[in-house]
Structure formats: C-alpha cells, structure tokens
Amino acid sequence: MTAVSTSVAPAHDHVLTAQEALEPLFLALEEEVEVKMIAAAVKAGWSLEDAVEAIDELRRSELVGDAH
Numbered sequence: 001m002t003a004v005s006t007s008v009a010p011a012h013d014h015v016l017t018a019q020e021a022l023e024p025l026f027l028a029l030e031e032e033v034e035v036k037m038i039a040a041a042v043k044a045g046w047s048l049e050d051a052v053e054a055i056d057e058l059r060r061s062e063l064v065g066d067a068h
Contacts, residue, residue, distance in 0.1 A: 009021040034055060041051035 008025055011021070013021075037055055038048065038051045041054065042048055046054075
C-alpha cells in the first residue's frame with residue numbers, strides 16, 4: 001500500500017474548518033484509490049473504458065443511495 005504524502009494542515013495554521021484541513025488528503029486518497037481500482041480491473045482483463053465506466057456507475061449509485 002502506498003502512503004499518501006499529503007499531510008493534514010495543523011489546527012494552529014488558522015484553517016477555517018476541519019473539512020478544509022482534510023480536503024487535500026481526502027482528494028489525494030480518492031485519486032490513489034481510483035488509480036488502483038483501474039489498474040486492478042485492467043490487470044483482470046477489463047478495458048480502461050469499462051473500468052472507468054464501472055467506477056463512475058459506482059459513484060452514481062453511491063450518490064443516489066445517499067439521497068434516499
């Protein structure tokens with residue numbers, strides 16, 4: 001597992017919210033996870049397009065699930 005080098009901003013740096021402090025780390029982790037999922041799907045024989053489409057569909061399903 002690859003460690004993400006993005007750090008969380010310390011509270012004393014006058015960050016307005018915890019969300020703002022964590023956002024860079026969250027985005028870096030999200031990107032790392034997507035790259036790993038795509039790589040795993042391609043290694044398993046799926047096309048890049050199918051892998052990306054499947055990830056997009058998972059995201060849509062997650063958003064719809066959160067709305068209910």
